[in-house]
Amino acid sequence: MASSKSSKTTLLLFFFIVTISAQQQQPFRCSSRGATCNALVDYVSPNATTLSAIRTLFSIRNLRTILGANNLPTSTAANYTIASRQTVRIPFPCTCTNNGTGISNRRPIYTVAPGDGLYHIAAEVFSGLVTYQEIQAVNNISDPNRIDIGQRLWIPLPCSCDDVDGQRVVHYGHVVAQGNSLQGIAQQFNTSQDTLSRLNNLTSAQDLIAGAVLDVPLRACSSMVNNNSMDYPLLVPNGTYVFTASNCVRCRCDAAAMNWMLQCESTQFNSSCQPIRCDGTPENNFYLGNTTTSSSSGCNRTTCAYAGYINTTTIMTTIAVDHSTCPAGSSATKLLQHWRRWNFVLVVINMAALLLCFLNS
Secondary structure, eight states: OEESSOOOOOOHHHHHHHTHHHHTSOOOBOOSTTOEEEEEEEEEOSSOEEHHHHHHHTTOSOHHHHHHHTTOOTTOOTTOEEOTTOEEEEEEEEEEOTTSBEEESSOOEEEOOTTOOHHIIIIIISTTSSOHHHHHHHTTOSOTTOEETTOEEEOOOEEOOOOBTTBOEEEEEEEOOTTOOHHHHHHHTTOOHHHHHHHTTOSSGGGOOTTOEEEEEEEBOBOOOOTTSTTOSOOOBTTEEEEETTTTEEEEEOHHHHTTBOEEEEOOSSTTOOOOBSSOOTTOOOBTTOEEEOTTTSOOEEEEEEEEEEETTEEEEEEEEEOTTSOTTOHHHHHHHHHHHHHHHHHHHHHHHHHHHHHHO
16 A cells, blocks of 8 residues: 555455456557557546546546547537546557567556555556556566555556558457457457457457457558658547647548548647648648549549648648549449459460460470
């Protein structure tokens, strides 16, 4: 328990008994040693609270970051009430450790209060997202029964930066609710049971435990962000939004409306944020986020897309053309189909020619 220079005796046997279910939870694998990324985790609030209090608890610098992760309106106030047992998605930075697991990158930081103990902090304050042993390990605490009032503790939230099946994803620590099934979770988050089982070392669907933190890979919307941009790769999962380029650009992922293409637009949070033209020329009135439909085909969608930023004053854009809105049988679709068909024919001809040369030799 917390004290200025003394501690109260606590039975470790009690700790082992009450945390047995939490210890069945596997740490998230993160094989890219030293890699960093952004991750999400569920926080099930034990009591009624506010977004402001959650922001402080998880050391989140900007309220807009929480709003985006939970797809709340940007006008939502900091004193917005979160009911007891309500789930809030927490965005945080992740890092891959040397032992092949992922944990939050040096935050959140929790300041020990009077009466606190490691088990209380892990199981109750942070709702079981970590175990007291994990807090003890990353903070080099030799005696888990002795922590001091005012001591600052790094809380190692579970996460990963690994690609899944060759795709970049956002790893989401989903807290399993009572009655959830592995199949239902897979369907809800656009993944497969096999992928969830593999990532979480589950031998069968029956191994799923209510309250466990499940590693769920979230597909992100495709973007046109250059690999030399300060925010590359910009991974925004479905049903969320983020602010980037010094809060002058807002990007959202709405798979149903935008066919998994990232939609970005200018913001005017401060005087330095100006409307962003697509090519930067004063005479051009095509701005970031503007979309037009081709007059010739009636279906090709052209968008002024966000391409990243170099510094606070240099924001890049590009033209993106989406053919997916063309109905079957349209001229644009037919051209695309013809192009693919002729490519296939040319590949076959080339392969046949190579085979004949080989046989003749």
